[in-house]
Amino acid sequence: MTQATDTSMVELQGVKKRFGDLEVLKGIDLRVDRGKIISIIGPSGSGKSTLLRSINNLEAIDDGRILLDGVQVNRPDLKGLAFERHINHIRQNMGMVFQHFNLFPHLSTLENVTLAPRKLKGMDAKSARELGMELLERVGLADKAAVYPSSLSGGQKQRVAIARALAMRPKVMLFDEATSALDPELVEEVNQVMKSLAEEHMTMLIVTHEMAFARDVSDWAMFMDGGVVVEENTPDDLFTQPDQERTRNFLRKHLASQA
Amino acid sequence: MEFDFSPVITYFPTLIKGIGATLLIGLVVAIMSIIGGQIVAVITLYTKKTVNWPLRFFIWLFMTTPLLLQLYFLYFGMGQWILIPAIVVGVLGLGFHYMAYNADIFIATIKSVSSGQYEASRSLGFGHLATLFYIIIPQAFYRAIPQLGNNMIIMVKDISVLSAIGIAELVYLSQYAISVTFRPFEFYITIAVIYYLINVLMETGQAWVERRAAIRR
Numbered sequence: 001m002t003q004a005t006d007t008s009m010v011e012l013q014g015v016k017k018r019f020g021d022l023e024v025l026k027g028i029d030l031r032v033d034r035g036k037i038i039s040i041i042g043p044s045g046s047g048k049s050t051l052l053r054s055i056n057n058l059e060a061i062d063d064g065r066i067l068l069d070g071v072q073v074n075r076p077d078l079k080g081l082a083f084e085r086h087i088n089h090i091r092q093n094m095g096m097v098f099q100h101f102n103l104f105p106h107l108s109t110l111e112n113v114t115l116a117p118r119k120l121k122g123m124d125a126k127s128a129r130e131l132g133m134e135l136l137e138r139v140g141l142a143d144k145a146a147v148y149p150s151s152l153s154g155g156q157k158q159r160v161a162i163a164r165a166l167a168m169r170p171k172v173m174l175f176d177e178a179t180s181a182l183d184p185e186l187v188e189e190v191n192q193v194m195k196s197l198a199e200e201h202m203t204m205l206i207v208t209h210e211m212a213f214a215r216d217v218s219d220w221a222m223f224m225d226g227g228v229v230v231e232e233n234t235p236d237d238l239f240t241q242p243d244q245e246r247t248r249n250f251l252r253k254h255l256a257s258q259a
Numbered sequence: 260m261e262f263d264f265s266p267v268i269t270y271f272p273t274l275i276k277g278i279g280a281t282l283l284i285g286l287v288v289a290i291m292s293i294i295g296g297q298i299v300a301v302i303t304l305y306t307k308k309t310v311n312w313p314l315r316f317f318i319w320l321f322m323t324t325p326l327l328l329q330l331y332f333l334y335f336g337m338g339q340w341i342l343i344p345a346i347v348v349g350v351l352g353l354g355f356h357y358m359a360y361n362a363d364i365f366i367a368t369i370k371s372v373s374s375g376q377y378e379a380s381r382s383l384g385f386g387h388l389a390t391l392f393y394i395i396i397p398q399a400f401y402r403a404i405p406q407l408g409n410n411m412i413i414m415v416k417d418i419s420v421l422s423a424i425g426i427a428e429l430v431y432l433s434q435y436a437i438s439v440t441f442r443p444f445e446f447y448i449t450i451a452v453i454y455y456l457i458n459v460l461m462e463t464g465q466a467w468v469e470r471r472a473a474i475r476r
Contacts (some may be wrong), residue, residue, distance in 0.1 A: 056382055084386055092384035102379035106397045106475040115393065116383040148474045161379075168383060 007033045008067070009172055009203045010055060015064035017050055024050050026227040027064065032172070032220075035201035039214035039235065042224035043250060048207045051224070052176050055205065056096050057087050068093060069171055092120060095165030099177040101157040103149040103164070110136065110145040113164045120168070135163040139193050155186030159193055172203040180209055191217075211254060215239045223247045266440035267449050273436055277429035278453060284350060284428060285415045291354040292414070293407060296361025297400070301391065303362065304369055321359040326420050329356065334424045349421040357414050361407060368402040369395060401472045408465035412458060429453065 010032040017025040024047045032038050040048045053059040055066055057073060066073040073090050075083060104112050113135055114128040123131070136142045139159035149157055158178055165173060175194065179187045191213050197204065198217050208214050214221060215235040222232040223242070231244045242248050267274075299318060303311050321329065334348045372395050380390040422431035433446045440446075 058378055058382065088384045088386050091382055094382070096379075096382035098375060098379060100375055102373075102375040104376065104379070104394055104398070106401055116385070119389065119393065120384050150474055150476065164383070 009034045009036075009069055010205065011065075011067040012051075012055070013065040013067075015051070015054060015061050015066060017047075017054055017059055017061050024227050025054065025061070028227075028229060030222070030229070032203055032205060035203055036220065037198055037202075037204045037206065037218045038220045038222065039206045039208055039218040040222045040224055041208065041211065041214060041250075042230075046224040047227040048224045049176055052174050052205060052207050055174060056091060056094055058096075092116075092168050093171045095162075095168065095170035095173040097158070097161050097165055097173065097175045097178045099181050101149075101154070101161045101181075103152075103157050103161055105149050108146055108148055109141065109152070109160050112149070112160055113167045116164070117167050131167060132163075135166050136160070138166075138196070139163045140189070153186060154182045155189045158182065158190045162190075162193055162197075166197075172205065173197065175204065175206045175208070177207055177209065179213075209254070211239060211251070223250065225250070262445060263442060264445050264449075266436070266442045267445050270436040270440065270446075273432050274429065274450070274453070277427065277432035277450075278457075280427055280432075281415065281418050281429045282457075284346075284353070284418050284421070284426075285411075287350055288353045288357060288414060288418075289411050291350070292357035292361050292410075295354065295358040296363075297365050297396065299358060299362035300365035300369055300399075301396065303366060305391070317355075318359040318362060321355050322363075326352065326356050326417060327423060330420065330424050345421075345424045345426050349424060349426045353414065353417060353421065356417075357410060360410050361403075364403045364406045364410070365399055368399040371402060372398045398476075401475050404469055404472045405465070408461070408468070412461050412465070415457060415461065416454060 008031055010030070012028050012030040015025055015028040015030075016023065028047075028051060030038070030051075040051065042048045050059055054061045055068075055073065057066075061074050064074075068090060071090065073087070075086055078086055104115070107115060110129070110132045113132040114123075117123040117131060118125065118128045133142055133145060136145055139162055141156060141159055141163070144152060144156065144160075149160070152160065162173075162178075178194070179190050182190065187210065191210070194204070194206070194213075195217055206214065206218065218235050220232065221235040221238040223230045223238065223244070223246075225246050231238065231242060231247045233242075238247070239251065242251060299314060302314055303318075330348060330352045333343070333352050334345060337343065376394055376398065377390055380394040381387075385393065418428050419430040421428055422434065425431070429450055433450050437443045437446050
């Protein structure tokens with residue numbers, strides 16, 4: 001049922017998505033190999049966030065196939081509860097990080113991280129606590145374990161959100177503009193955490209506006225506009241010598257606005 | 260006219276019983292109306308209209324008619340066919356009445372929890388119901404605390420309406436004491452002060468709970 005090879009972790013084949021009359025994804029093909037990092041850039045409304053959300057089925061696609069480690073994510077043949085069971089299981093293997101963090105404000109930092117392993121994997125309180133502390137340690141926030149999200153800065157919230165996603169030991173991490181809502185001086189601490197994941201060969205898909213970071217961290221870069229992949233290449237080539245006029249225009253405008 | 264509070268002192272043990280009854284009824288009604296209101300809100304928001312229609316009608320009935328009428332209807336009206344003990348009618352009537360109001364609050368606070376919270380939970384692998392249970396409802400509850408507290412403070416005063424169907428709460432027992440001592444003014448002043456104190460205590464408690472909840476929002 002799958003053409004995915006041993007090395008393919010995420011694969012999209014002819015993925016289409018429409019909102020009403022508006023086609024936001026017009027047949028996307030994409031492949032992320034195990035341990036590789038792909039950055040997706042593009043103007044707002046280009047479909048890059050929708051693409052990332054489709055992989056997790058937060059947006060249900062209308063056509064095409066999405067595979068995670070050889071298992072089909074979208075299953076038009078499954079309805080209702082059967083599909084919910086299927087997607088819940090799939091999602092446990094994907095960590096999603098959102099632009100607006102979406103930490104659970106009613107839970108402490110540690111509880112945010114341990115809730116899913118405790119309730120979904122049946123991990124006992126002690127092991128969950130050890131796991132949670134280990135992950136908070138790794139994002140540099142072990143000292144904040146007992147506090148509630150309302151007292152954290154944006155950068156700290158996003159680092160906790162990354163720890164929360166890692167707690168399910170995902171096969172792939174999806175970052176949806178993880179630093180876009182942060183004050184400029186807080187971006188770096190989140191980027192550092194993402195870099196450390198890259199060094200451990202976590203498979204990642206990163207939707208971002210941070211061109212320098214994307215160039216630095218990723219193995220492959222894609223430029224999307226109008227629901228299609230306009231151009232893709234190694235980051236060095238895509239950012240320094242893009243083939244397409246649209247890519248050049250976007251990068252020029254973006255660099256001008258950041259200067 | 261001179262005041263004589265000595266009958267109040269004589270009958271104070273009776274008033275204490277009334278306070279006890281009022282507080283006990285208040286506690287039961289509070290638990291029933293908060294848990295019930297939460298359930299009604301969830302059913303109203305997350306089931307099809309055809310499923311929740313009877314429930315909404317029921318709630319609508321309790322919200323659009325006076326509490327006293329509801330109690331008369333349940334006790335004397337229904338009493339033509341089935342005699343339900345007054346205390347059961349009182350607690351259920353008041354419970355349903357405030358369940359309707361609390362459900363309204365929960366509906367608003369559940370809606371106010373951002374869709375990002377739902378998505379974050381689902382993306383971890385939680386199902387729809389687990390997400391409601393672990394994420395949405397607890398947050399909606401914390402957000403509802405200020406208004407819930409206000410409702411419960413009003414509810415405790417409404418318990419006095421239960422005297423109309425013969426429940427021996429604070430007002431009912433003071434009426435009894437007045438009928439024996441003929442000192443209405445002194446008794447009414449006294450129970451007014453008692454209600455005032457109950458209110459102050461509840462408001463203090465509410466403020467404390469609100470402070471604790473604020474860091475979780």
